[in-house]
Amino acid sequence: MFTIDKYIVAESLEQAFELNKNRRNTIIGGMLWLKMGRKKIGTAIDLSALGLNSIDEDEDSFRIGCMCTLREIETHEGLNNYFGCSLAKSVENIVGVQMRNLATIGGSIYSRFGFSDILTVLLALDTYVELYSGGIVTLEKYLGMPLDNDILVSIIIKKDSRKILYSSYRLSATDFPVLTCAVSNKGNKWFTAHGARPMKAFLNVFELSSSPDDDEINNIISNIKDRTIFGTNMRAGSEYRKTLAGVLTKRNIEAILNGGNYAD
Numbered sequence: 001m002f003t004i005d006k007y008i009v010a011e012s013l014e015q016a017f018e019l020n021k022n023r024r025n026t027i028i029g030g031m032l033w034l035k036m037g038r039k040k041i042g043t044a045i046d047l048s049a050l051g052l053n054s055i056d057e058d059e060d061s062f063r064i065g066c067m068c069t070l071r072e073i074e075t076h077e078g079l080n081n082y083f084g085c086s087l088a089k090s091v092e093n094i095v096g097v098q099m100r101n102l103a104t105i106g107g108s109i110y111s112r113f114g115f116s117d118i119l120t121v122l123l124a125l126d127t128y129v130e131l132y133s134g135g136i137v138t139l140e141k142y143l144g145m146p147l148d149n150d151i152l153v154s155i156i157i158k159k160d161s162r163k164i165l166y167s168s169y170r171l172s173a174t175d176f177p178v179l180t181c182a183v184s185n186k187g188n189k190w191f192t193a194h195g196a197r198p199m200k201a202f203l204n205v206f207e208l209s210s211s212p213d214d215d216e217i218n219n220i221i222s223n224i225k226d227r228t229i230f231g232t233n234m235r236a237g238s239e240y241r242k243t244l245a246g247v248l249t250k251r252n253i254e255a256i257l258n259g260g261n262y263a264d
């Protein structure tokens with residue numbers, strides 16, 4: 001159980017940032033992860049009055065405010081049209097609708113969970129994290145940064161016409177994933193992200209010819225498996241995860257080459 005001494009609805013990001021400098025204070029999203037711990041929170045800082053709960057689309061990008069829920073992402077028409085439902089697919093197994101109605105994108109990405117579905121799919125897209133103090137950084141860079149007291153303001157996904165597919169493997173629906181796999185493609189350039197390794201999602205970038213044969217695809221998959229570290233936990237061993245990564249990656253590459261996406 002966690003405890004909260006004081007609760008403040010922040011009136012500005014500046015106020016929230018200043019309050020969050022005190023290590024006893026904590027930004028709260030949907031509080032679903034926080035409630036699993038035993039943190040003794042001095043002041044809980046609520047960002048919900050700052051208008052950060054919208055998904056805005058313009059010609060170049062989508063901007064998702066940190067207080068948007070996973071359910072809002074799952075059901076957003078613009079995101080589903082542009083990314084062929086891959087974002088929806090990435091969150092559909094996260095417990096249930098009630099939970100996804102509460103879990104925020106800010107809490108999900110700030111935490112950089114080793115098991116994260118949404119982190120995996122966003123890593124295979126041209127995604128940026130907007131920080132209050134740290135400015136805009138690529139999601140890949142953010143993954144390597146420490147869990148500090150900056151505020152994650154929004155997630156920006158560029159519309160660069162990538163095709164993307166997402167899949168995960170779970171021992172049972174709604175459990176934490178054994179492995180997550182997103183594959184995206186733009187021209188000859190391909191991106192794969194593997195998460196729940198059981199470590200934070202990891203990105204590989206490579207090229208394939210315009211009509212790759214089986215040997216070319218198998219060769220790339222073998223390189224990806226060599227470059228990516230897979231570990232063992234109660235859900236699966238490293239060798240099993242490595243094999244699974246090859247299977248899910250190949251299926252997604254072939255499906256993209258065959259023109260498939262979830263909107264079909």
Ligand SMILES: Cc1cc2nc3c(=O)[nH]c(=O)nc-3n(C[C@H](O)[C@H](O)[C@H](O)COP(=O)(O)OP(=O)(O)OC[C@H]3O[C@@H](n4cnc5c(N)ncnc54)[C@H](O)[C@@H]3O)c2cc1C
Pocket residue numbers: 026027028029030031032033034035036047066070093094095102103104105106107108109110111115116117118119150151152153174175176177
């Ligand atoms: C039982 C359970 C099962 C789950 N299963 C899965 C799963 O299968 N796949 C998956 O991908 N995820 C899973 N999750 C994670 C879930 O989807 C959310 O990512 C998680 O709950 C965090 O979101 P939240 O809004 O609840 O964050 P909170 O619990 O409110 O916050 C989490 C952390 O983020 C910080 N924080 C929140 N917002 C911000 C911000 N804007 N700026 C800076 N820091 C911030 C908080 O201070 C805290 O440290 C699961 C969670 C639970 C509790």
